[in-house]
Amino acid sequence: MSKKEKKKAQQKALPKPEETVSDSESDSDADEAVKESQSQDLAHESSDHEDSNEEHVESNDNGEEEEEEQGDSDNEKDKSKDDKKKRKKSKQVFGEDWLAETENFNVKLKKRGVIYVARVPPRMTPTKLKSLLSEFGEVTRVYLVEEDKTVRQRRRKQGGSGSKRYTEGWVEFAKKSIAKHVAQNLNTTPISNYKRSSHYGDLWNLKYLHKFKWSHLTEKVAYERRVREQKLRVEMLQARRENASYVELVETGKKLDRIEERKRKRMEREGTTPKEDSTASKRKKHNKKQKQPREERGDAAAQKALLQSLV
Numbered sequence: 001m002s003k004k005e006k007k008k009a010q011q012k013a014l015p016k017p018e019e020t021v022s023d024s025e026s027d028s029d030a031d032e033a034v035k036e037s038q039s040q041d042l043a044h045e046s047s048d049h050e051d052s053n054e055e056h057v058e059s060n061d062n063g064e065e066e067e068e069e070q071g072d073s074d075n076e077k078d079k080s081k082d083d084k085k086k087r088k089k090s091k092q093v094f095g096e097d098w099l100a101e102t103e104n105f106n107v108k109l110k111k112r113g114v115i116y117v118a119r120v121p122p123r124m125t126p127t128k129l130k131s132l133l134s135e136f137g138e139v140t141r142v143y144l145v146e147e148d149k150t151v152r153q154r155r156r157k158q159g160g161s162g163s164k165r166y167t168e169g170w171v172e173f174a175k176k177s178i179a180k181h182v183a184q185n186l187n188t189t190p191i192s193n194y195k196r197s198s199h200y201g202d203l204w205n206l207k208y209l210h211k212f213k214w215s216h217l218t219e220k221v222a223y224e225r226r227v228r229e230q231k232l233r234v235e236m237l238q239a240r241r242e243n244a245s246y247v248e249l250v251e252t253g254k255k256l257d258r259i260e261e262r263k264r265k266r267m268e269r270e271g272t273t274p275k276e277d278s279t280a281s282k283r284k285k286h287n288k289k290q291k292q293p294r295e296e297r298g299d300a301a302a303q304k305a306l307l308q309s310l311v
Contacts, residue, residue: 113208113209130142143169147164186204
C-alpha cells in the first residue's frame with residue numbers, strides 16, 4: 001500500500017470532529033441538568049426546613065402566649081379567691097351589716113337628743129340613772145360630774161357620809177322625740193313614790209337641750225380640763241417666782257448682817273462706840289478749812305481787772 005492509502009485509512013478510522021463536539025456538549029448538558037436538579041432539591045429542602053422552623057417558632061410563640069394568658073387567668077382567680085376570703089373573714093369578724101352600720105352612724109347621731117340633769121340626788125350613780133330613764137326609751141350615753149374633793153372632805157369632817165356624789169349630768173337618748181317627751185313629763189316630778197326608797201322625796205330636774213350634741217359636751221369637758229391645767233401651770237409659776245424673790249431677800253439680809261458684824265468688830269478693835277464714830281466723822285467734815293476767804297478772792301479779782309484796764 002502506498003502512503004496515500006495509509007493516510008486515507010487512518011483518517012477514516014479517526015472519529016469525526018463534529019461527532020466528538022456533539023458528544024461532549026451532550027455530556028456537559030447532562031452534567032448541568034444534574035447539578036440544577038440537585039440545586040433545586042437543595043433549595044426545596046432548605047425552604048422546607050425554613051418553613052418547619054417558622055412553624056416551630058410560631059408554635060413556640062403561640063405556646064408562650066397561651067401560657068401567659070393561663071398565668072394571668074390563674075392570678076386573677078387567685079386574687080378573686082383572696083378577696084372572697086377577706087370578705088368572709090370581715091363578715092365573720094364584724095358581721096354582714098357592719099359596713100351599713102358604719103355608713104349610717106352619722107345619720108343616727110343626728111337623730112339623737114340630749115337632756116340636762118341640773119341636780120343629781122345623793123346615792124344616784126350613772127348606772128342607776130340609766131336604768132331609771134331607759135324605761136321610757138333607749139339611752140345611749142350618760143355623763144355625770146363629780147363633786148369637788150374639798151366639799152367631800154368638809155362634809156366628812158362635819159360627820160356626813162363620805163360617799164361619792166355628783167352635781168350635774170347629761171343623758172343622751174336615741175331619738176329626739178323621746179328626749180323631749182321625757183324632759184317635759186318628768187320635770188319637777190318625784191323620782192320614787194316608795195317611802196323605803198333612798199330617793200323618796202327627791203324631784204327630777206330635767207331640761208331638753210335644743211340643737212345640742214354629745215360632741216359639744218366632749219369639747220366643753222376638754223376645754224375645761226385645758227383651762228384647769230393652764231391655771232395650775234400659772235399658779236406654779238407664780239409660786240416659783242415668789243420663792244425665788246424670798247430667797248433673794250434672805251440672801252441680801254444675810255449680806256447686810258455680815259457687813260454690820262464686820263463694822264462692829266472693827267469698832268471693838270478701835271475702842272469706839274457707834275455714836276462716837278458718827279460724831280467724829282461729822283467733826284472731820286466741819287474742820288475742813290478754806291484756803292482763801294471769799295472776800296480776799298474778790299479783792300484780788302478787782303485788782304487784776306484794774307491792772308488790765310491800765311495796760
